[in-house]
Amino acid sequence: MRTLDPLLDPFTIKGLRLRNRVVSTSHEPAYAEGGLPRERYLAYHVEKARGGVGLTMIGGSAVIARDSPPAFGNLELHRDEIVPWMRRLTDAVHEEGAAVMCQVTHLGRRTSNYTGDWLPTVFPSPLREPAHRAFPKAAEAWDLDRIVEDYVSAAQRCVEGGLDGIELQSYGHLLDAFLSPATNHRDDEWGGSLEHRMAFPRRVIRAVRAALGPEPVLAIRMSMDEDRPDGLQREEALTALRAFTQDGVDLLSVIKGTIESDATLARVIPSMGTPSAPFLDFAGEIRREVDIPVMHASRISDAATARHAIRDGLLDLVGMTRPQMADPYLVAKIAAGEEDRVRPCVGANYCLDAIYASGDAKCLHNAATGRELTLSHVVPPAPVRRKVVVVGAGPAGLEAGKVLGERGHDVVVLEADDLPGGQVKLASRPGRRRDLVGVVDWRVSELKHTGVDLRLGVFAEVETVLAEEPDVVIVATGGMPNHDFLLEGAGLVRDTWDVMSGEVREGGSVVVYDDNGAEPGVDAAELLAGRGARVEFVTPERMIAPLVGGMNSPAYLRAFDEHDVAVTLATRLVGVTRHPEGGLVARLRHDYSGAETERRVDQVVVEHGTLPLDDLYHQLVPLSVNAGAVDHDALLAVQPQLIGVEHAPAREPAPVLVEVGATAPPGAPPASPAALPPEVVSLPSGPTSGFQLFRIGDAVASRNIHAAIYDALRLCLAI
Ligand SMILES: Cc1cc2nc3c(=O)[nH]c(=O)nc-3n(C[C@H](O)[C@H](O)[C@H](O)COP(=O)(O)O)c2cc1C
Numbered sequence: 001m002r003t004l005d006p007l008l009d010p011f012t013i014k015g016l017r018l019r020n021r022v023v024s025t026s027h028e029p030a031y032a033e034g035g036l037p038r039e040r041y042l043a044y045h046v047e048k049a050r051g052g053v054g055l056t057m058i059g060g061s062a063v064i065a066r067d068s069p070p071a072f073g074n075l076e077l078h079r080d081e082i083v084p085w086m087r088r089l090t091d092a093v094h095e096e097g098a099a100v101m102c103q104v105t106h107l108g109r110r111t112s113n114y115t116g117d118w119l120p121t122v123f124p125s126p127l128r129e130p131a132h133r134a135f136p137k138a139a140e141a142w143d144l145d146r147i148v149e150d151y152v153s154a155a156q157r158c159v160e161g162g163l164d165g166i167e168l169q170s171y172g173h174l175l176d177a178f179l180s181p182a183t184n185h186r187d188d189e190w191g192g193s194l195e196h197r198m199a200f201p202r203r204v205i206r207a208v209r210a211a212l213g214p215e216p217v218l219a220i221r222m223s224m225d226e227d228r229p230d231g232l233q234r235e236e237a238l239t240a241l242r243a244f245t246q247d248g249v250d251l252l253s254v255i256k257g258t259i260e261s262d263a264t265l266a267r268v269i270p271s272m273g274t275p276s277a278p279f280l281d282f283a284g285e286i287r288r289e290v291d292i293p294v295m296h297a298s299r300i301s302d303a304a305t306a307r308h309a310i311r312d313g314l315l316d317l318v319g320m321t322r323p324q325m326a327d328p329y330l331v332a333k334i335a336a337g338e339e340d341r342v343r344p345c346v347g348a349n350y351c352l353d354a355i356y357a358s359g360d361a362k363c364l365h366n367a368a369t370g371r372e373l374t375l376s377h378v379v380p381p382a383p384v385r386r387k388v389v390v391v392g393a394g395p396a397g398l399e400a401g402k403v404l405g406e407r408g409h410d411v412v413v414l415e416a417d418d419l420p421g422g423q424v425k426l427a428s429r430p431g432r433r434r435d436l437v438g439v440v441d442w443r444v445s446e447l448k449h450t451g452v453d454l455r456l457g458v459f460a461e462v463e464t465v466l467a468e469e470p471d472v473v474i475v476a477t478g479g480m481p482n483h484d485f486l487l488e489g490a491g492l493v494r495d496t497w498d499v500m501s502g503e504v505r506e507g508g509s510v511v512v513y514d515d516n517g518a519e520p521g522v523d524a525a526e527l528l529a530g531r532g533a534r535v536e537f538v539t540p541e542r543m544i545a546p547l548v549g550g551m552n553s554p555a556y557l558r559a560f561d562e563h564d565v566a567v568t569l570a571t572r573l574v575g576v577t578r579h580p581e582g583g584l585v586a587r588l589r590h591d592y593s594g595a596e597t598e599r600r601v602d603q604v605v606v607e608h609g610t611l612p613l614d615d616l617y618h619q620l621v622p623l624s625v626n627a628g629a630v631d632h633d634a635l636l637a638v639q640p641q642l643i644g645v646e647h648a649p650a651r652e653p654a655p656v657l658v659e660v661g662a663t664a665p666p667g668a669p670p671a672s673p674a675a676l677p678p679e680v681v682s683l684p685s686g687p688t689s690g691f692q693l694f695r696i697g698d699a700v701a702s703r704n705i706h707a708a709i710y711d712a713l714r715l716c717l718a719i
Pocket residue numbers: 025026027028029059060061103169221268269270297298299300319320321322323351352355361
């Protein structure tokens with residue numbers, strides 16, 4: 001049956017009927033527990049199925065052998081225990097109407113020699129992978145024999161696990177390494193001519209096809225042009241694919257490029273600041289050349305582009321993987337005619353970088369992703385409507401307003417600035433990072449949908465807040481750049497906010513001192529250098545911006561190279577003075593040798609995070625029923641905050657004393673002094689206005705966008 005929207009047209013591959021054309025392609029968010037797809041993994045995929053996806057693919061790079069140890073939290077398909085877990089997951093996904101497949105692989109050298117069982121990694125030739133740094137051994141005949149068997153056993157487990165099919169990974173792992181002349185330098189029967197290079201993948205495909213039986217779909221995700229002069233070229237790739245099709249492959253997922261380094265991976269999975277759908281036309285050209293259905297994913301972030309891909313015959317199935325990490329209800333919203341309400345994937349690639357930085361994938365601006373077991377993507381209505389004042393319309397305040405509005409509360413968001421967005425406004429100024437503004441724009445638009453009263457240009461004071469007679473006040477006032485760390489000259493320096501807002505003179509010589517390690521320091525250096533300044537980037541770290549991961553650092557490193565930014569590591573800025581003949585002197589001290597040096601420059605720009613703008617909060621603390629205290633146990637369990645609530649006289653000022661720790665309300669979890677911020681351990685006595693008070697985001701401490709949004713979501717889901 002055809003629908004009016006080509007994206008929603010069903011599609012059949014062999015006997016497998018997909019309810020629409022949208023796929024969540026294979027990706028490993030590192031949600032496996034002990035190598036198995038347990039509750040968290042299941043909940044993550046079931047949520048997408050509820051959200052309408054046609055086909056969800058689990059197990060990005062699920063590993064088939066012990067000498068292919070998990071490199072990024074991968075599922076372990078070489079273990080029999082995985083079968084019942086897969087079965088639970090596939091049953092649950094099927095119940096929601098979606099199909100489910102698993103990507104299956106031997107990682108080859110794309111892992112570490114120093115993890116799992118510490119077995120040597122194998123590859124066609126002993127070539128090191130830059131990204132994971134393994135020096136592999138050249139695979140011997142017995143290695144190839146046992147690896148084929150491992151593929152077969154893994155495929156059988158997938159069948160027993162109830163999957164609708166499997167996808168072989170063939171870009172950057174073992175199979176394609178044999179195919180590519182760049183990585184296969186062998187002169188035996190497995191190397192040399194194309195026929196020899198494709199012999200090992202063909203052997204695997206035939207064996208896997210036989211193990212699967214005729215029904216389940218066998219897909220291959222394959223680089224159809226490695227985009228490197230010594231690599232696999234399109235014509236050879238097409239020849240190989242035709243052979244693979246004869247061997248039993250049913251579906252092609254098109255990749256262009258390679259992934260052996262941060263730089264090349266960042267091209268295959270492009271971030272913000274790159275063109276939309278960069279390889280879609282290429283995938284369309286491949287589709288015209290092959291006889292099996294074709295799918296493809298790479299920054300097809302909006303429904304219009306995805307629709308074009310299907311309507312104009314470029315693809316049969318369209319991958320929207322990060323877009324569904326940002327909004328698992330993407331398809332449901334499209335189907336409901338609410339495309340404008342889809343939370344946009346802004347291409348921050350925090351999801352990928354978070355795997356290495358904090359152990360698992362997190363969407364920059366959807367804190368529920370991967371946390372489905374505790375945080376709901378669909379905001380439930382509140383049992384009682386309350387009046388809530390949110391102060392500040394940065395990411396934390398906007399998220400709070402959005403969630404509270406969806407819960408049906410009467411919400412006012414007060415923002416001192418004429419525009420919402422807080423620090424995100426500044427961060428999204430450079431062209432390359434403009435898409436970040438989606439974090440703000442989408443929330444502002446959601447506030448309108450839920451009837452939240454956003455008042456801009458209102459500097460909130462205690463009286464402003466009290467005039468609203470709130471039941472709950474949430475302070476999300478953010479912070480201001482921290483200059484306090486300097487021993488001298490704090491008044492002489494500029495900060496990264498000044499750079500981003502265009503208040504720093506262009507040109508001249510500048511020291512950019514970064515003691516934060518995240519994006520603001522490198523953003524400022526890139527911006528200044530791009531506008532003609534001679535920039536020296538100084539940091540006490542042992543690398544530049546350690547909090548900027550492998551997916552985002554390539555763009556900064558390219559810019560640093562392009563604009564000749566000098567880098568000085570392991571060095572602190574101690575102080576800044578005026579030079580008698582003009583300009584400034586930056587005094588630097590090497591962290592290890594202690595040696596001091598000086599730089600005479602025109603300007604010094606510092607980045608040391610922010611200090612909370614918390615005056616209003618502290619003024620409100622003695623007036624609130626909970627003295628700003630947060631019950632961490634309740635917060636983490638997404639349960640209502642009860643500290644002091646029974647003292648709240650429902651909107652009327654009342655002379656109630658609350659002694660935190662001494663008179664915690666009956667039934668409320670104890671307000672342990674150790675768990676509370678120091679300023680609320682003992683409460684000043686005085687009248688309260690009957691409201692609960694909370695603060696979130698950088699108004700508490702300098703942190704990133706995800707932390708601010710997470711603060712807001714888990715608190716407000718229980719208000
Ligand atoms: C967290 C994360 C992990 C990924 N892991 C894999 C993987 O293991 N195997 C794979 O083929 N692709 C992997 N990918 C790539 C995605 O399948 C997809 O190709 C990529 O995100 C580009 O598509 P998109 O722009 O629709 O997100 C991963 C992507 C993300 C975001």
